[in-house]
Amino acid sequence: MASFLLQRFWQSILLVFIVSILTFFLINLAPGGPSSMMRMDATEEERQAISAQLGLDKPVIVRYGEWLGNAVRGDLGDSLSSGQPVIQRIAERFPHTLQLTILTLIVSVVIGMILGIIAAMKRNRASDYMINFIAVIGLSVPSFWLAIMLILLFSVTLQWLPSSGVPPEGVSLWEQIKYLILPVIILSTSTLPTIVRFMRSSMLEVISQNYVRTARAKGVKESVVIYWHAMRNALIPVVSIVGVLVPRLLGGAVIVESVFGWPGMGRLIVEAANSRDYTLVMGVTIVVTLLVVLTNFIVDIVYSKIDPRVKNF
Amino acid sequence: MKKSTILSVLFTMLLLLLAACGGNNSSQSDAPTDDASSEETSSSPSQGGEIAIPIVGDPIFNPWHPNAYAESNVVNRILFSGLTKPGKDTAPAPSLATEWSASEDGLTWTFKLRDDVKWHDGEAFTADDVVFTFNTLVLDESKGANGASNFRALDEVTKVDDATVEFHLNRPWASLPAYLGFNAEILPQHVLEGTDVWNNTAFNKETPIGTGPYKVETYTSGQSVVLTANDDYFLGRPNIDKVTYKILADVNTHIAQAMTQELDIFSLEDTSSLERLQNVAHLSVEPRNVTKYYWVAVNQNNPTFQDVKFRQAIMHAINRQAIIDNILKGYATIADAAITPNLETYYTNDVAKYDYNPEKAKALLEEIGYIMNSDGVFEKDGEPLSFQFDVAVQGDLVTIAQLIQQDLKAVGMDVELVTLDWNSMIQKDVVERNYDMMMNWWTYPDDPDVYAQYHSSNADTGNNIPNYKDEEMDRLLTLGQETSDPAKRAEVYKELQAYMAEQLPYQYLWYPQELVVINNKLENVPELNYGGTLHYINEWSIKQ
Numbered sequence: 084m085a086s087f088l089l090q091r092f093w094q095s096i097l098l099v100f101i102v103s104i105l106t107f108f109l110i111n112l113a114p115g116g117p118s119s120m121m122r123m124d125a126t127e128e129e130r131q132a133i134s135a136q137l138g139l140d141k142p143v144i145v146r147y148g149e150w151l152g153n154a155v156r157g158d159l160g161d162s163l164s165s166g167q168p169v170i171q172r173i174a175e176r177f178p179h180t181l182q183l184t185i186l187t188l189i190v191s192v193v194i195g196m197i198l199g200i201i202a203a204m205k206r207n208r209a210s211d212y213m214i215n216f217i218a219v220i221g222l223s224v225p226s227f228w229l230a231i232m233l234i235l236l237f238s239v240t241l242q243w244l245p246s247s248g249v250p251p252e253g254v255s256l257w258e259q260i261k262y263l264i265l266p267v268i269i270l271s272t273s274t275l276p277t278i279v280r281f282m283r284s285s286m287l288e289v290i291s292q293n294y295v296r297t298a299r300a301k302g303v304k305e306s307v308v309i310y311w312h313a314m315r316n317a318l319i320p321v322v323s324i325v326g327v328l329v330p331r332l333l334g335g336a337v338i339v340e341s342v343f344g345w346p347g348m349g350r351l352i353v354e355a356a357n358s359r360d361y362t363l364v365m366g367v368t369i370v371v372t373l374l375v376v377l378t379n380f381i382v383d384i385v386y387s388k389i390d391p392r393v394k395n396f
Numbered sequence: 397m398k399k400s401t402i403l404s405v406l407f408t409m410l411l412l413l414l415a416a417c418g419g420n421n422s423s424q425s426d427a428p429t430d431d432a433s434s435e436e437t438s439s440s441p442s443q444g445g446e447i448a449i450p451i452v453g454d455p456i457f458n459p460w461h462p463n464a465y466a467e468s469n470v471v472n473r474i475l476f477s478g479l480t481k482p483g484k485d486t487a488p489a490p491s492l493a494t495e496w497s498a499s500e501d502g503l504t505w506t507f508k509l510r511d512d513v514k515w516h517d518g519e520a521f522t523a524d525d526v527v528f529t530f531n532t533l534v535l536d537e538s539k540g541a542n543g544a545s546n547f548r549a550l551d552e553v554t555k556v557d558d559a560t561v562e563f564h565l566n567r568p569w570a571s572l573p574a575y576l577g578f579n580a581e582i583l584p585q586h587v588l589e590g591t592d593v594w595n596n597t598a599f600n601k602e603t604p605i606g607t608g609p610y611k612v613e614t615y616t617s618g619q620s621v622v623l624t625a626n627d628d629y630f631l632g633r634p635n636i637d638k639v640t641y642k643i644l645a646d647v648n649t650h651i652a653q654a655m656t657q658e659l660d661i662f663s664l665e666d667t668s669s670l671e672r673l674q675n676v677a678h679l680s681v682e683p684r685n686v687t688k689y690y691w692v693a694v695n696q697n698n699p700t701f702q703d704v705k706f707r708q709a710i711m712h713a714i715n716r717q718a719i720i721d722n723i724l725k726g727y728a729t730i731a732d733a734a735i736t737p738n739l740e741t742y743y744t745n746d747v748a749k750y751d752y753n754p755e756k757a758k759a760l761l762e763e764i765g766y767i768m769n770s771d772g773v774f775e776k777d778g779e780p781l782s783f784q785f786d787v788a789v790q791g792d793l794v795t796i797a798q799l800i801q802q803d804l805k806a807v808g809m810d811v812e813l814v815t816l817d818w819n820s821m822i823q824k825d826v827v828e829r830n831y832d833m834m835m836n837w838w839t840y841p842d843d844p845d846v847y848a849q850y851h852s853s854n855a856d857t858g859n860n861i862p863n864y865k866d867e868e869m870d871r872l873l874t875l876g877q878e879t880s881d882p883a884k885r886a887e888v889y890k891e892l893q894a895y896m897a898e899q900l901p902y903q904y905l906w907y908p909q910e911l912v913v914i915n916n917k918l919e920n921v922p923e924l925n926y927g928g929t930l931h932y933i934n935e936w937s938i939k940q
Binding site for chain 2 (some may be wrong): 112113116117119120121123124126128130131135136161163165172175176179198231238239242245246247248249278307342343347351357358390
């Protein structure tokens with residue numbers, strides 16, 4: 084176990100390093116520069132002055148070396164667009180994205196499991212078809228379109244829910260939940276259908292196993308068969324899929340945060356890329372990469388705990 | 397990159413769908429009418445209340461910061477004050493300065509300052525703050541201050557006494573007072589002196605100290621900036637207690653929130669939701685004049701485009717009225733030159749006109765030696781007339797550029813449209829000047845001085861984007877800057893417009909009208925464009 088963890092740790096370090104190289108060179112080689120230099124009415128003298136101030140007059144390779152040297156010491160530099168430390172800008176936004184993604188993950192896993200089990204139990208019946216149909220629709224409909232549609236319905240027409248933003252401080256729990264309902268629904272469309280389909284096929288596979296048949300033959304109650312014997316094993320592949328869903332959630336957050344004015348990391352990286360804020364792009368990318376790596380790390384450990392077949396790797 | 401367009405189209409369709417479903421119980425009774433406004437309340441405006449305004453990104457509370465863009469300007473305008481501000485009649489009006497005059501030779505301007513102004517921290521505003529702002533920040537070329545290039549004619553600012561400053565110029569510059577009201581607010585010496593101003597995040601991102609009608613209460617990145625009325629504002633405490641700038645990146649959200657009364661005033665960039673907004677009982681959409689014009693430019697460093705007849709052919713080929721009617725919903729007029737109609741003293745309509753006339757465009761191309769080939773494309777010396785047309789993904793520009801491309805193709809020009817993100821467009825077209833044809837706009841203070849965009853000294857590296865070099869143009873631009881008598885100045889600029897319309901350094905498209913969406917609960921909002929009316933936010937009030 085220890086050697087496996089150590090191996091995974093070094094793999095993760097290597098991955099973060101490769102991502103940092105790729106990101107740094109890609110963003111630096113993109114046309115244009117920081118927005119301060121890219122104003123329509125800026126003169127060449129102004130652009131050169133700003134470039135020198137930001138240290139962009141050095142070769143890219145030298146700048147990467149400097150960035151890496153600082154990053155390993157925990158210093159991600161200052162944002163080129165605001166002058167604030169990158170860490171501070173990420174810290175301002177990170178909790179909002181975390182709140183959105185964790186809540187979406189919980190909602191997706193709980194509802195996805197329930198729907199997946201129902202679909203498996205009612206295989207080839209109306210409710211199975213209905214659940215599958217909704218899952219396909221959820222995967223197919225563009226989330227930004229659905230988001231606008233829901234804003235129009237629930238915020239503009241019915242005026243039940245706020246159209247965007249985060250809850251102001253000091254409001255009731257129900258008010259806070261109201262702000263989260265639409266973003267979570269939209270973000271769930273990228274994860275929920277996958278969990279439903281995985282749960283369904285996994286459940287179908289498990290209930291055809293001999294031990295389930297044996298349990299039923301022994302007269303064990305159906306609910307115990309399903310929720311105790313079958314579900315535990317059916318969950319194994321679902322746990323593994325969570326690791327895949329986290330990057331998808333973070334990607335989906337870019338659109339959801341833009342449409343709902345949610346001040347999270349998704350919007351931050353779009354703003355940073357558009358304004359060629361190199362240090363901020365690097366900071367957000369590294370933090371997101373670490374998050375994905377960490378999630379997969381946790382998934383591996385949980386997987387090894389619940390699947391006896393991989394316990395003794 | 398087309399996502400915003402798709403979003404807008406979908407949004408409009410949905411709005412229409414919902415409109416069709418009823419739910420619009422609007423009676424326009426509480427919309428302001430001319431009658432209502434003519435009954436200008438003689439009683440004093442009501443006090444209190446709060447309003448919300450959208451901005452698309454996080455602002456920087458420093459008008460001279462290299463990263464202060466449009467979204468920062470609309471915030472800084474009410475946190476800080478300039479020496480002047482755009483007047484309601486477009487002439488520069490007093491702000492921190494009460495009066496000004498130029499010396500006989502036009503090289504020294506004296507500004508008398510108010511002596512009753514306090515910074516938000518209670519310190520007194522003096523001439524030292526003006527000297528510090530210009531000498532330390534604006535005139536230091538190594539700092540690259542935003543808008544510093546507007547002040548190339550300025551050598552230094554000197555203090556005469558606490559309430560008097562002198563601006564010393566290296567050439568006469570009649571538009572100095574107008575430029576001092578154009579995102580040129582004064583910063584506090586006592587707070588910023590000795591600090592690294594661009595990286596002073598305590599000031600630029602947390603608690604700025606200004607002299608304006610509002611001061612920052614809280615700023616939450618990505619969410620909002622909450623401002624409260626400045627009790628000590630030198631023109632009296634503003635009527636409205638609180639102004640919240642909501643940071644909302646998506647313009648569709650602005651529209652939705654205007655409909656739900658979560659936003660009170662903004663400039664509508666996209667006309668696709670116009671009709672729906674006009675049918676909302678609590679909203680007015682008001683067209684306002686703005687000092688701005690749209691253009692296409694062909695690179696004058698490329699011999700293909702150097703003949704004036706070629707540029708005239710482009711003008712005859714583009715159906716500008718169709719663009720105005722179909723895309724801009726009629727809220728624009730055809731442009732002939734760089735001076736906009738709202739500058740009534742200087743604007744003239746008496747210039748060369750180019751009607752939409754594809755046949756004339758073809759005839760002009762034939763006059764300069766082009767021959768139509770069997771593919772319907774003009775060619776010269778066996779070389780087809782084919783070039784690239786660059787456009788940035790911004791508002792309606794791509795859609796309009798597609799129409800222009802079709803018009804140019806229809807007269808035998810083989811035009812390839814290249815869409816770029818804003819940053820890439822600036823790099824390629826403006827920094828490297830690596831383009832054949834491009835499209836954009838200019839906006840400038842309410843003054844006809846357009847030296848920066850036309851003078852040959854600004855070709856290749858400055859704001860003279862087409863790299864147009866012409867001695868007569870230079871002469872008129874310089875004469876305009878040197879002439880301070882308004883009547884004589886008007887004559888110079890009318891001559892300049894005639895010359896521009898004839899020579900077409902840029903190919904002029906239209907003068908837009910800005911559409912300002914206003915919640916009818918707001919009153920006493922001067923009838924200026926959105927940016928201009930913010931200078932008078934202290935006068936706004938909320939209907940009781």
